[in-house]
Amino acid sequence: MFGQKIFIGFLIFDIFGKISAILHKINGAFDENEALHKEFDHRTMHDDIRSLVGNILFKIQSTSCIGLITDSIYQKEVYMHQFIQSIDGRMLLIMSIKDSEAFDEKPTKKMESMLVSMKARNCKFYMILVTNGIQMVNFLRYSDSKRLLNTEANFIMLHDYRLFVPDLHYIWKRIVNVIFIRKCDVKHSNWYELSTVPFPASINEVYVSRIVNYWTMNHYRWKKTLFNDKAHQSLNGVVLNVAILPHTPSVFRHLGSDNRTVKYSGVEIGLVNTLSKIMKFSINFYEPQDAETEKWGHRTEYGNFTGLLGEMDTARADIALGNLHYTIYHLDVMDLSLPYNTECLTFLTPESLTDNSWHTLILPFSLGMWTGVLVSLFCVGMVFFLFSNIYYFFTTKNKPSVQTKPVKPKSLIIRDLFDDLSTCILYTYSMLLVVSLPKLPVRWAVRVLTGWWLLYCVLVVVAYRASLTAILANPQPRVTIDTLEGLAESSLKCGAWGEESKSFFTLSPDQVSQKIGTKLEHVDDTDEAIRRVVEDNFAFFENRYTLHQLRFQHDQKHHETKQNLHIMEQCVINIPVSLGFDKNSPFKSRMDKYIRWAVEGGLVSKWLMDAMKTFESSVDAPPQEALMDLKKFYSALIALGVGYFMSSVVLIFEILHWKFVVERHPHYDKYYKRIVFPTILESTPAKITYLS
Template structure:
């Protein structure tokens, strides 16, 4: 504010130095004196309504003497930023001093603006420049001279943005009537009424004899009640902001932003007229054309055809430069939808319940326990032999049959190392022993080993049940690093999205190098299902295209099979040839989402107030859940279908059975070869006395 005061003092010095040169030109003319009085009254009315930080005055040499000492004295020391322009200066491209002064006034928050320029073309070019580059605060209050050149049809768009304006029109006193005096007609733009082909201003008040005739509020709020005016609203079908559902021959439009629009229309009293841009499916939000114009939704806003825009507009510098955006009503997670790996681990079903280290521990316990059983059995067998020989002595007359007496009960189960391992393995499979072995040490070990086997088998069965009942685990891409390492092609809508990735300084710049622009999201989903693509959009929209594509595939398969297959069979058939779609769990960026207004729209401040209240009471979250409910319900049904049992999950059992058949056949062939090539060729072999053959063979061993 100190800089503003310095500008005032400097301007005052310039006024006093040039005022002497202006006296001969304005000699005998009282118009500027009356203009000063009405201007003071208008500014006082503005100062009484709200707290004013400063006043910005833009004038030329013709109206410079309006701002003399009397004017500043009546302004009660209000800071004033004075900008004096030359009559030949082109304000569509102002010089450096003028531009810096305008920026300083905008920075200091000056309101109102007083524009007194004798040349109406200069005023129009100043307004066009200030609106295009946002140098002037179009939502501030304006006081300017009435000039027909300001109301040309090419400038009608300005009066849809600058609505808090008072035009001062000077009327001379009536000739021939002595008591008549000069007076001013105060008018404004007819907002919210649309301007047709001809601009017709609306009278606000009349100033005569130092006072207002009607004493109306000069700068009344024109946006609180739009009196049922029809506002054009362009929309784009993009879940969950705008959801278009076909009903017979008509389209029903819903979604979060439609609900917000209905609330704003009720509070601000306007009627929304919804329409879609031309070739919305192709152009969508719109891109810059070679001639400098824009297509799609942004083109409708920039051309002045629409007052509001609905379509999941991101709150980013690109959109803020072209349009005005409301305060964000939500924040969306923008990420990629990626293909799931086709790796099928059904053949590993039998080993999936335990991890690698668990299986190693089980195998080691099996070998160690089997060895211990074998050691204890051999100890008891040797002990029995020792007792037998100790009792009978070295009697040589003992028959040979006595030396081959039966072994102690049950010890033959573990008498050989191979049998010991096999029976230990049998207990692990909860197969009971044919006989209880002799010896308390073996019996105690058997009991505790049975407890271990029961606990292990129960854990294995529970884990196996969960694996068979739940969907098979998927190999997915869930982080940016995994996406970069996967080397799949990435894509999304719009060159701005591609530029976002290319200009990044972290690892996602690699994604920008292989990023492709694609207009059709369902075509992108088909490419993702083939495992060669990853599509970028907000998480809710990715869920929508994933579920919709899955249901369309189900309908196609159902028609092709004449309703002979159920949904589960269709899912299996479709998943055999294509990959499932997976949404990355990591967000690339969380982007605020807003509603669009045309550039410098006067509706935005009040709409922001209502929108903030809507967000605070939780209506946006409720409407978002309503918009996504059909999609989430279909997604839950899909997961329930995946949880059913199917033949593929038993691949592991069939593989184990096949492996057993194969090994058994090899062992059978080996035994046949051994019988024919080894046993039959033995000189002691006699097929009629096999018991004598094996007895002699055991004696040799």
């Protein structure tokens, strides 16, 4: 009962908490709506804005598409004759924002599709005439998060102090070609101030605009160009924050000559240094605070990111270096440059050498070959026996039985080498081992057969010796996994960094990849992953360059161990690699051009060769060939041991036969062991047997 009361109490407390949260949200919504209504009531339209905007549009003739975003205050103004005349036949896309649109939730599909259409038609000029500052802030945040605006275009906006709060400073690092229109104070009431963001200078805690010009009485005060392509100009030494994550072959971390300062090298470091020299900006390299544990980072339950992705998601970094793959997952957080390289992603698997030394003697022939040799051995022995006895039968069956001399027992009559079946098997076996016969057979048919059998034996022996020599000279075959099918069928567990890798396998239409995805684990520590690979129960997924480095480091630390690491030959996927830029970065198109030049000029290939030069010895090299050792001779020792064992068994059997059969025979005489005596059942004719 007491437990039930506690549970009911917690349930009531939770319900009241949810109700209070809902009421707080409703009150907040009412407060926000009240603020919006006050903002709507105080909106005013400037009379001379129409002529000023028309003059700006008339001077800008380089664009063929103009995107106009307006509200109910300026909606009618865009249809005035003077404004339409300033368009001068260019494409004009107009989007009207409702007064009730707050952009805190998903806007209407019509509005989103209109913004997408403006960007798809490559509109190089946006004119945003929205008098509500709160609505304007929400619109900029929404369009930036969804990448609905072409940030490389030129913008005209109405000046509002709420656009320059610290929480919105990241927008003006992305939209740099912008003109803000503001009506001056009472003293110069007929003047309009045209200002812009202080790019390329960085915006500190306080935003300070840069005056471009003034407009009054249908003319400008100074003869200046309103829009300069700031992203394609020299950056004048502005400092760009570059977040880096050491990862092969993009970034390497090492100590300087004083063993205190940290320096970086690698392919992406070379690219950024080249871009800084061309575009004349300074670099502030830094590693995220949680780079050691989070590395690239992941999305938390609150929707934000950790690690390197967190630096780009919060706009703290302008450029990200860390072997970023060109994937949708990364594109949701940042912009990616033109791919500078394509990497092979595969698995690092354990490798073992097959210890087949104990059966080296049977390796030269396959199972079918051995079966054929043994069957031919038995069959040829039978043929020798038949040839010899058939000839004897036909030559002796019609002779008269006249005996002028004492007749020897039949078992003591030695006619030819191949008259006895056991002797035939023994002699054919000896010829196969290249042991000569004691003498040639008497009968010519058996002689001819002996010659052809010797020719067959020579061919078999030559083939066996050649194959055995090749086996002894070659290294031991390695047991490796080189295909996805082999990895999926093996008992090895798989590991990779991040849930993105697991999703890649589990969402693949290939059943083999899905099977690997079911046993793929998230790996935080590469050292732990290598340890598990060495223990012969794990496979690690990474790019081939990183796997070469890990294998090289393992060989350097544990060169005395016999466990080898193998990089799977089949590439799971060849994926492009890019630099990471701040979302909607104005530098992207310019930097892409220089990156393309670096790739075409061979600089990236040169930096990649320099980065991997240290790990060139980490290749799949076979062991030393043509080296005969005792391990390869195990098969001969095993054969000798088998011979010892079988001979011992036969010796014991002969001793037992002598003790329990020969010595108990009634004709046995221990004083005349070498005398011939009958040793067969009394019901059969007597047969003479030699005693050894």
